[in-house]
Amino acid sequence: MYSCDQYMKPVKRHLSVDRLWEDDTKRPRTSNENERVTFIEHLSNELFYEIFDYLDGRDLFYAFSNLNLHFESLIMSSKFRLKLHHCASHQELFDQDYQQIIIPNKHRIISLHLWTPSQLLTNVVLHPIDSSFSRLEALSLHGIKFKQVTSFLPCLTSLPSLSSLNICLNDVLSNSSTIYHLLFRLPNLKCSKLSARRYSLQNFISNTSNQPMTSIKQLIIDHPCNLHGLYDILPFTPKLRRLQCENLFPTYGNISKEIPLNIFNLTYCSISLCYLKFDEFEIFIKKISSQLRVLCFNPCSDISYLDADRWERLITKHMPLLYTFQFKYHDAVFGYFEIQPYHLFINRFTSPFWIERKWLFNIEIDFNHWSPLEIIFSIQSNRKRWDNTDFIVTEQECMNIIKPISQLTVHECRIPHPAQWFAHYIRFVSSLAKITCLHIEFKYFSIVVLVEFLHLLPHLDSLTLFIHFSNQNMKLTQEQNNTIRAMPTMNQIMKINVEQVFDLNHIDLFIDLCPRIEYINIQCKDYIQLESIIRLVLTKNNCNLQFLFFSIPIADDEMVQKIKAIISSEQSAVSFKIQRISNKIYLQWEKH
Known part of the structure; x- marks a missing residue:
């Protein structure tokens, strides 16, 4: 499955070097095939490219471009694809990187991380990010402002290969729908992540009847949002397979139960903190759960989530394909534990329904956490064998x-x-x-x-x-x-x-x-x-x-x-x- 992490972290790409370097990177031959390699330059070009694949493109340029002709020809090969994740943050140094590395090699860059994108915006006037960045697949913008994003995103529609976009705002996310609807116009986008620590929750559903459907398959909402915000963007994501949401808040006022979401391919849903009442969550999850296989979330402030029989009915009827179910509910205890009415039904999480699916009911206590003492009720998958003994145990x-x-x-x-x-x-x-x-x-x-x-x-x-x-x-x-x-x-x-x-x-x-x-x-x-x-x-x-x-x-x-x-x-x-x-x-x- 496609994952944003493929490009958001500077990990090694798995390339077929035999295919990519078929013509111009053959290993230099010596007069004696059995002669021992004594110079580093005599190592095969395939080996160098494997090593280079672990390194950042900027580091490669400054380390090898002026070393000798052999290494310069290696890193300047038109078939060698670049990842630039460590561009300079200082304005003067960034301008130098942009002019000497990014612009001359824009047709070879597949992944670009910019940590102070305001610097980029001063350069794109002269050198826009357009279709000439023909191989750019992943772009990360960290520390950009809301207004800069809304003006910059339309420029990316001409990128033919852009499939992953990561945006991290350093100011207030005043209207998330504006950004998402601009993202949805990027024709080949498969994975999108939007992060913000300061935000303004949306209290309306915008009029977007002319909004095109997006090809996004993985959506990471790394900022607080509410049901209004989700109902405003999800109807335009028919191909969505993975949905991750940081904090999900309730709405002010009712949302019509008849609003269609058109989510028929979603197999993974994760909500780090869910502040919805179980009634609200149940309405929402029924709209997206027909193909759901993984559900992970942490509910807050509603003891109804501890009703195991209600969960059983919901999963049986609306999530028939659910394979992995994980949740945690935090309950604060002041003084001595006292049996509450909702405690009487917690043991239903150990009924045959849960045992057959290998979903383990867990109670956690931290005796070093005072006061109040916190008790955590959770469900977790227990399909992995207790100790990975499957090598010799039948x-x-x-x-x-x-x-x-x-x-x-x-x-x-x-x-x-x-x-x-x-x-x-x-x-x-x-x-x-x-x-x-x-x-x-x-x-x-x-x-x-x-x-x-x-x-x-x-x-x-x-x-x-x-x-x-x-x-x-x-x-x-x-x-x-x-x-x-x-x-x-x-x-x-x-x-x-x-x-x-x-x-x-x-x-x-x-x-x-x-x-x-x-x-x-x-x-x-x-x-x-x-x-x-x-x-x-x-x-x-x-x-x-x-x-x-x-x-x-x-x-x-x-x-x-x-x-x-x-x-x-x-x-x-x-x-x-x-x-x-x-x-x-x-x-x-x-x-x-």
């Missing part, structure tokens, strides 16, 4: 061990011991939904807090731990030891993912706490730590562990052979499979 085995329903994510857990308020928060979350996955980020690891989590969340199936710093003192009281000894008979955890390990005792404790564990994924710092974990696991005779996966920065095939030798020497009768993929080592035992 589909049926994955289905048996990976069955997430709802997840609790806890950020910045700094408390060394559970308190009454802590237990209250976790019980509150547990009452909202059947939590099966726990992702907890420890600032300092606390066994007592971890055990309290496991005690308060009896339905856990998987556990992910990120430990910033390890506590050296792991001594527990007798009461705490009794609680830990009682845990294995209670919890159902089958999967543990440890993002950071500082002590082998952690792994030993996790295995003892979770006797049903079948899967462990561990980030290791070196081979010594990896080997010690494997030897520990081999001593656990009653362990149900089947899958053990390591991420290690310096993994290599020699490590794999050492692991094979260790397992064969200590458990020669046990069958296992082992495989290394990049910096990951996958180990699987057969069931007993």
Whole structure:
């Protein structure tokens, strides 16, 4: 799919050098084909062009144009296409760039980024951007003023190849429709992005009956807008496939439900912050959702968005092709959590409708965020396997061990011991939904807090731990030891993912706490730590562990052979499979 990012970021273009440099860039031959290359000029022209493709055109000119005849001929080739993303910002230097680089090579420029376009406007009077820029595909204008844009855009209609346009205003966007309707007159435009931090929301729908339809397929509205603004421009985008909107506000007054939008190809819609009431959003989304496959947005200030059954009805009837659904709703909590009427239906996000689509319900709490405490309800896609184990784990085995329903994510857990308020928060979350996955980020690891989590969340199936710093003192009281000894008979955890390990005792404790564990994924710092974990696991005779996966920065095939030798020497009768993929080592035992 076409993307503005292809040209908005200075990334490498993928070109077929054999086709582009077929005639005049053949590698110089020496008298002896086997002679070793001793001069940089003897390298192939194809290789130089591959290197040049990573560099900005302005840098190339100033670095190589006067170096020698060979390099000058390379960068002056009419077939070498230029990207100019770093033009000078100072007026005098920019004039020099414009006269010495841009104008003489305008037929070779495919991408042009201007960071102070007011400088450009003083030059286009003498040297307009017109059809002579025959290859210009992408143009970015940063720091331009509203009036300058409205006067400059009509000049771009003669560009035969312009398909991507990025505009970033440095003053008030007083009337977005004026700019969009000028953009829509560019005949070959496929991707457009308009950014502004100061704005005036539109409170009317303009009279644009003679506006031509645009060929735009991706529209990025990187400025606040309201429904009036969307209803004013979307009817002229019949080919639109991707719509991204920064902030969407409600309108002042009613909009007729009968206004057609003519959106039949939209497959992706993203709204960073949506301030519409659910009723307004529902009317809008029904007009554009028939082909929608991806919907990502963050609603604000309307608890109706937490009505899972309403979402189910809306998606089933009006978004039958929806594949990825993501949203976050932020709820501020003052003091102790109290059950509100809308909380009673949140568990409906774990019904079969959501599980079948692999849309995971997540509750996030940041214990370092006071006050009020913020609780975030979200839906996210869970189609990726928990640990990317598909190299050696069969589909049926994955289905048996990976069955997430709802997840609790806890950020910045700094408390060394559970308190009454802590237990209250976790019980509150547990009452909202059947939590099966726990992702907890420890600032300092606390066994007592971890055990309290496991005690308060009896339905856990998987556990992910990120430990910033390890506590050296792991001594527990007798009461705490009794609680830990009682845990294995209670919890159902089958999967543990440890993002950071500082002590082998952690792994030993996790295995003892979770006797049903079948899967462990561990980030290791070196081979010594990896080997010690494997030897520990081999001593656990009653362990149900089947899958053990390591991420290690310096993994290599020699490590794999050492692991094979260790397992064969200590458990020669046990069958296992082992495989290394990049910096990951996958180990699987057969069931007993």
